[in-house]
Amino acid sequence: MANSFDDLPPRTALAGIARDFHARGWMGGTAGNLSARADDAHFWITASGLPKGSLGEDDFLLVRVADGGVVERGRAGLAPSAETGIHAAIYALDPQARACLHGHTVVACLATARLKGRPKTLRLPGLEMVKAFEIWEQHPKAELALFENQPDVARIAREVRSRFSRRRPAISALLVRDHGPTVWGRGVQEAYNRFEALDFLLSFLASR
Numbered sequence: 001m002a003n004s005f006d007d008l009p010p011r012t013a014l015a016g017i018a019r020d021f022h023a024r025g026w027m028g029g030t031a032g033n034l035s036a037r038a039d040d041a042h043f044w045i046t047a048s049g050l051p052k053g054s055l056g057e058d059d060f061l062l063v064r065v066a067d068g069g070v071v072e073r074g075r076a077g078l079a080p081s082a083e084t085g086i087h088a089a090i091y092a093l094d095p096q097a098r099a100c101l102h103g104h105t106v107v108a109c110l111a112t113a114r115l116k117g118r119p120k121t122l123r124l125p126g127l128e129m130v131k132a133f134e135i136w137e138q139h140p141k142a143e144l145a146l147f148e149n150q151p152d153v154a155r156i157a158r159e160v161r162s163r164f165s166r167r168r169p170a171i172s173a174l175l176v177r178d179h180g181p182t183v184w185g186r187g188v189q190e191a192y193n194r195f196e197a198l199d200f201l202l203s204f205l206a207s208r
């Protein structure tokens, strides 16, 4: 048994995370998508529309960071995740990002349910868990980037690219309202740890 997802080949690690997230209710049915860089210019991403609790290593596609174009399919007939554009934007803008995880969590939806208007950020609670995002202040003011959900995912991806290229996000995560979080890290394990930490922080907000 590997101690870290980083000890495993990327697709093995991502399939393991998908099983784990599915068991926690974070990838119900076909929800969510996971990716990891293969090299600086390419990343592996889950195929679209598959039940995420039972992914195999051939259920991934290799795509370009530059434009999300498909380079290789794990098997014939697969299409890349509908949210490939969001992953590509994150890899293009953050050379340190090596893995990117998106799930649909109930607490993420609840945490913004009472917000008025269309705020661009959500202040995370100043709890110890924000250290997962390398925020070390005694009284941290960690702001999570917020995006409105839209049926056309390409529009969300364009907004992520446009906003993050103007200003780097304070923490390595974003939340699409009424949808779910996307979290990235310098490795698969770090992205996984951060996803768990964000879930903790959003659970706190949602329960107040």
Ligand SMILES: CSC[C@@H](O)[C@@H](O)C(=O)COP(=O)(O)O
Pocket (backbone or CB within 6 Å): 029, 030, 031, 032, 033, 046, 047, 048, 049, 050, 080, 081, 082, 083, 102
């Ligand atoms: C329950 S379907 C949700 C999708 O529209 C999308 O938000 C999602 O997370 C999964 O899309 P996918 O194309 O399988 O990667």
Ligand SMILES: [Zn+2]
Pocket (backbone or CB within 6 Å): 031, 032, 033, 083, 102, 103, 104, 179, 180
């Ligand atoms: Zn989604």
